[in-house]
Amino acid sequence: xxxxxxxxxxxxxxxxxxxxxxxxxxxxxxxxxxxxxxxxxxxxxxxxxxxxxxxxxxxxxxxxxxxxxxxxxxxxxxxxxxxxxxxxxxxxxxxxxxxxxxxxxxxxxxxxxxxxxxxxxxxxxxxxxxxxxxxxxxxxxxxxxxxxxxxxxxxxxxxxxxxxxxxxxxxxxxxxxxxxxxxxxxxxxxxxxxxxxxxxxxxxxxxxxxxxxxxxxxxxxxxxxxxxxxxxxxxxxxxxxxxxxxxxxxxxxxxxxxxxxxxxxx
Numbered sequence: 113x114x115x116x117x118x119x120x121x122x123x124x125x126x127x128x129x130x131x132x133x134x135x136x137x138x139x140x141x142x143x144x145x146x147x148x149x150x151x152x153x154x155x156x157x158x159x160x161x162x163x164x165x166x167x168x169x170x171x172x173x174x175x176x177x178x179x180x181x182x183x184x185x186x187x188x189x190x191x192x193x194x195x196x197x198x199x200x201x202x203x204x205x206x207x208x209x210x211x212x213x214x215x216x217x218x219x220x221x222x223x224x225x226x227x228x229x230x231x232x233x234x235x236x237x238x239x240x241x242x243x244x245x246x247x248x249x250x251x252x253x254x255x256x257x258x259x260x261x262x263x264x265x266x267x268x269x270x271x272x273x274x275x276x277x278x279x280x281x282x283x284x285x286x287x288x289x290x291x292x293x294x295x296x297x298x299x300x301x302x303x304x305x306x307x308x309x310x311x312x313x314x315x316x317x318x319x320x321x322x323x324x325x326x327x328x329x330x331x332x333x334x335x336x337x338x339x340x341x342x343x344x345x346x347x348x349x350x351x352x353x354x355x356x357x358x359x360x361x362x363x364x365x366x367x368x369x370x371x372x373x374x375x376x377x378x
Contacts, residue, residue, distance in 0.1 A: 113256075113273055114204035115212025122203035124261065125173065126291040126367055127188075127196045131261065132175070133186035137234065140172040142200065142215040144253055146297055147340025148304045166251045168217050169241035171198070174184045177226055177233045189237055192213055192224040196239060196244070197336035199289050201257045206259050211273035214369040216289045217242040217253045218338060248340045255371030258288070258305065259353040271311050272352030275372055280309065280349035284373035287340035291367045292333050299359025300327040305370060306350035316352055321345060330361055347372055 123139060124133040147164030164345075178184035199258050201208035206321040208214075219239035242253070256275055276282065290303050304324035305314040318324070323341055353368045 113209060114206065116204060117283070118202060118204045122206060124201050124203070124228065126196070126199040126201075126261070126293075127336070129292050130183065130188055131293060132173070132185065132188070133200075133350065135178055137229075139163055139200065140174075142253070144168050144169065160357045166240055168251075168253045169219050169239060170222070171219055171239040173237045173261050174229070175235045175237055176244040177235045177287055179268060186233060189221065189224050192221055194209035194221050195219070196221055196359075197258065197289060197291070197338060198239065199291050199336070199367060201260070201367070201369065203365070208257055210260055211258055211275075212227045212257045212260075214255050214257050214368055216255065216371070218246045248338060249343050250287055250340065250371060250373050252371055255286075255369050256351075257367070258370050259341050259366060259368035261291075261293070261365070262368045263314070263363050263365050264355050265357070267356060268306075268350070268352060268354050269313055271313055271348045272306070272308065272316065274349060275347075276349040276368065281307075281346045282372060282374070283344055283346050284375055285343050285345035286347055286370055286372040287338055288368060288370045289336065289338050290325060291336045292328070293365040293367075294332045295333055295361055295365070296363035297360045298330045299357065299361030300329055300363055301318045301325075301364045301366075302327045302356040302358070303366065303368060304354045306352050306354050307351075308350045311350040316350075316354075318354075319345060319347070327358060328355075345373075351358075
């Protein structure tokens with residue numbers, strides 16, 4: 113995980129188990145804001161506000177129109193009627209890596225407009241806000257990349273990343289999003305989140321209430337989803353992914369991200 117400034121070329125867009133990055137020309141804003149009703153009275157020396165409900169989204173992407181079967185942007189987005197589990201990792205002057213920031217959530221697609229842009233046929237794609245009916249217990253879309261897009265073929269015996277920066281743990285749970293893109297040989301894949309106090313490989317364990325997909329059949333891939341812990345789950349300082357391949361599956365291309373809950377609004 114690097115720190116500092118970066119460029120848009122290092123951002124990626126993953127949605128419902130598809131890597132949309134190669135079609136995207138721009139991402140637009142990544143909104144997260146709270147209502148702030150003004151609660152001042154005549155006797156207050158300054159205006160007072162209390163934060164209300166958060167709004168996550170809407171999003172807007174500009175895409176190259178590509179009609180390639182199965183994976184083209186036009187093929188995937190023309191129906192204009194899907195809920196999308198969207199994960200937008202932002203690499204810091206390099207491809208997104210473990211620990212880099214991620215914006216994510218579940219967004220309904222609202223618009224798909226084909227248009228001409230400087231001689232290129234593009235598509236403007238809009239997604240609505242993350243609806244309260246699909247919302248997790250948590251109010252933030254910002255987390256960190258646990259597993260960057262890659263080919264995973266064995267259980268994780270490596271290190272994680274520092275998700276907290278202090279000794280920890282926190283006692284406010286969190287949620288994760290997985291994106292599974294492809295596999296080799298039919299079978300099952302199980303993805304889970306592990307934590308540790310010291311980032312020593314052998315000390316990583318599952319959460320007290322495991323945060324896991326369970327065994328997902330490869331016949332459902334590409335796929336994506338969001339899983340959350342209880343609001344009071346203990347989460348230690350260091351985080352890593354774990355993966356289990358079974359039933360013949362030998363390789364899985366995936367990405368995983370995590371949002372840690374806090375004592376405050378999120």
